[in-house]
Amino acid sequence: MNKSELLESILGKRSYLCVGLDTDPSLIPAFLQKEKDPVFEFNKRIIEATADYCVAYKPNIAFYEASGAKGWESLQKTLEFIPDSHFTIADAKRGDIGNTSGLYARTFFDPASSGLDFDAVTVAPYMGFDSVSPFLKYKDKWTILLALTSNPGSADFQQLETQGRKVYEKVLETSLTWEGSDRLMYVVGATQAKELEIIRKIIPDHFLLVPGVGAQGGSLEEVSRLGMNKSVGLLVNSSRAIIYAAKDKNFAQAARREAEKVQQEMARCLDLYYNY
Amino acid sequence: MNKSELLESILGKRSYLCVGLDTDPSLIPAFLQKEKDPVFEFNKRIIEATADYCVAYKPNIAFYEASGAKGWESLQKTLEFIPDSHFTIADAKRGDIGNTSGLYARTFFDPASSGLDFDAVTVAPYMGFDSVSPFLKYKDKWTILLALTSNPGSADFQQLETQGRKVYEKVLETSLTWEGSDRLMYVVGATQAKELEIIRKIIPDHFLLVPGVGAQGGSLEEVSRLGMNKSVGLLVNSSRAIIYAAKDKNFAQAARREAEKVQQEMARCLDLYYNY
Numbered sequence: 001m002n003k004s005e006l007l008e009s010i011l012g013k014r015s016y017l018c019v020g021l022d023t024d025p026s027l028i029p030a031f032l033q034k035e036k037d038p039v040f041e042f043n044k045r046i047i048e049a050t051a052d053y054c055v056a057y058k059p060n061i062a063f064y065e066a067s068g069a070k071g072w073e074s075l076q077k078t079l080e081f082i083p084d085s086h087f088t089i090a091d092a093k094r095g096d097i098g099n100t101s102g103l104y105a106r107t108f109f110d111p112a113s114s115g116l117d118f119d120a121v122t123v124a125p126y127m128g129f130d131s132v133s134p135f136l137k138y139k140d141k142w143t144i145l146l147a148l149t150s151n152p153g154s155a156d157f158q159q160l161e162t163q164g165r166k167v168y169e170k171v172l173e174t175s176l177t178w179e180g181s182d183r184l185m186y187v188v189g190a191t192q193a194k195e196l197e198i199i200r201k202i203i204p205d206h207f208l209l210v211p212g213v214g215a216q217g218g219s220l221e222e223v224s225r226l227g228m229n230k231s232v233g234l235l236v237n238s239s240r241a242i243i244y245a246a247k248d249k250n251f252a253q254a255a256r257r258e259a260e261k262v263q264q265e266m267a268r269c270l271d272l273y274y275n276y
Numbered sequence: 277m278n279k280s281e282l283l284e285s286i287l288g289k290r291s292y293l294c295v296g297l298d299t300d301p302s303l304i305p306a307f308l309q310k311e312k313d314p315v316f317e318f319n320k321r322i323i324e325a326t327a328d329y330c331v332a333y334k335p336n337i338a339f340y341e342a343s344g345a346k347g348w349e350s351l352q353k354t355l356e357f358i359p360d361s362h363f364t365i366a367d368a369k370r371g372d373i374g375n376t377s378g379l380y381a382r383t384f385f386d387p388a389s390s391g392l393d394f395d396a397v398t399v400a401p402y403m404g405f406d407s408v409s410p411f412l413k414y415k416d417k418w419t420i421l422l423a424l425t426s427n428p429g430s431a432d433f434q435q436l437e438t439q440g441r442k443v444y445e446k447v448l449e450t451s452l453t454w455e456g457s458d459r460l461m462y463v464v465g466a467t468q469a470k471e472l473e474i475i476r477k478i479i480p481d482h483f484l485l486v487p488g489v490g491a492q493g494g495s496l497e498e499v500s501r502l503g504m505n506k507s508v509g510l511l512v513n514s515s516r517a518i519i520y521a522a523k524d525k526n527f528a529q530a531a532r533r534e535a536e537k538v539q540q541e542m543a544r545c546l547d548l549y550y551n552y
Contacts, residue, residue, distance in 0.1 A: 060372070065383045095369055100336055107342045115344040128432030130428050149402075151373040157447060158402065160443060
């Protein structure tokens with residue numbers, strides 16, 4: 001999915017919601033546990049219930065690979081079930097030396113190899129340009145680089161001062177020099193909203209994937225006010241608050257209501273802050 | 277496997293060689309391609325051929341997950357085939373917010389969850405303490421933190437100056453303050469040998485996992501001279517130079533000869549530099 005298609009989807013739905021499919025097998029309602037693949041059955045119902053209100057889905061790969069090969073099968077079935085109208089993100093936070101990152105890129109972008117065909121994958125920057133460039137070689141795919149994450153540990157290294165700026169700012173600046181940098185997006189935690197003005201000075205045009213609204217305490221209004229650009233430029237993720245809105249037979253309806261609530265707040269934010 | 281068992285294994289074999297099982301399905305000899313699981317059959321023969329000369333095996337997870345669920349099955353069978361006498365490392369370079377890293381830890385350390393039971397896993401530090409601590413909670417396991425990697429991109433962020441030192445030094449220093457830091461090892465590329473003196477001042481006692489000897493050009497002699505400590509403290513990895521030493525019917529014997537050659541050089545290095 002390219003940038004203008006993504007923008008069209010956002011404006012059409014008046015939503016920049018990404019639903020995080022962080023599906024923990026132990027949190028799936030009891031009545032689904034007797035299914036052959038409870039994780040897929042759960043995801044299927046969540047996707048059916050929320051598709052009207054979101055533009056993207058983001059399975060966090062840890063939740064699938066923790067079940068080994070079986071988890072990878074659930075992941076593949078889930079991805080195949082997501083409608084083509086929706087942007088898909090493998091939240092994998094991979095990164096390794098060049099030839100190995102090439103294999104990680106193949107994992108998430110090349111269905112002939114792994115069975116998976118995501119639009120985007122999250123990548124960790126610590127190992128530098130040659131750990132990211134194999135992902136950027138896929139011309140119709142997106143690489144979402146960790147910049148400033150939502151967790152407390154983001155202060156340990158991302159916020160270190162270096163050459164008059166912070167390490168995460170250096171990550172943003174340096175990544176702009178890489179070939180294919182127009183196919184980058186960046187992870188910026190909603191809990192870091194106060195830094196969004198600095199971030200938007202460095203990367204005014206790129207999309208941000210913003211986790212941390214909801215369970216982690218970030219503000220959607222603040223993120224939207226400070227982070228929106230002329231292509232909206234935001235995908236705000238919510239996982240637990242939506243998919244575990246209820247844990248009984250009605251979990252899917254509860255997820256739908258929760259997604260609708262977020263969408264309505266997003267529609268208000270678009271009215272207020274999207275002036276293009 | 278604990279530290280004294282690892283040291284005993286190293287001194288018994290006069291080897292600190294780790295064989296990297298970076299098994300690319302397209303590089304497996306033709307005669308194995310007709311097997312049901314060529315990757316496992318290849319690994320099995322490599323392990324049988326090299327076990328006498330190495331103390332550890334390190335499957336790089338990218339090479340397995342690039343084949344999806346099938347790859348995870350090959351990985352599990354490979355891990356089960358590695359003798360208990362050998363230290364096992366999942367080279368996964370994972371790292372995410374706390375609850376997600378907890379699932380990655382479960383993936384590689386908890387056989388009841390994923391079928392996998394590695395001794396150690398490699399972890400990326402960019403997201404800070406709460407992305408690493410879930411791995412450190414496993415009291416009989418090892419977390420191998422990326423410090424200074426062997427690839428060209430290591431200069432981009434790891435070598436940035438911050439507060440009178442480099443980012444990777446800050447990673448080493450900070451990680452020592454984390455609970456369970458005695459269960460840390462560190463990735464230091466052999467191509468970075470000139471920094472080993474600085475590194476050994478910060479972490480005199482920890483084990484280093486050293487990739488980059490061989491194909492990437494690092495020197496085993498230099499790494500051994502500068503990096504050895506009182507528990508030897510080194511696991512030097514070689515992947516391609518051993519497992520692809522030949523690509524015909526005799527690949528396993530060729531791998532054995534290559535591993536023996538490295539072991540003999542290691543025995544000489546132990547004579548020269550291990551004085552405890």
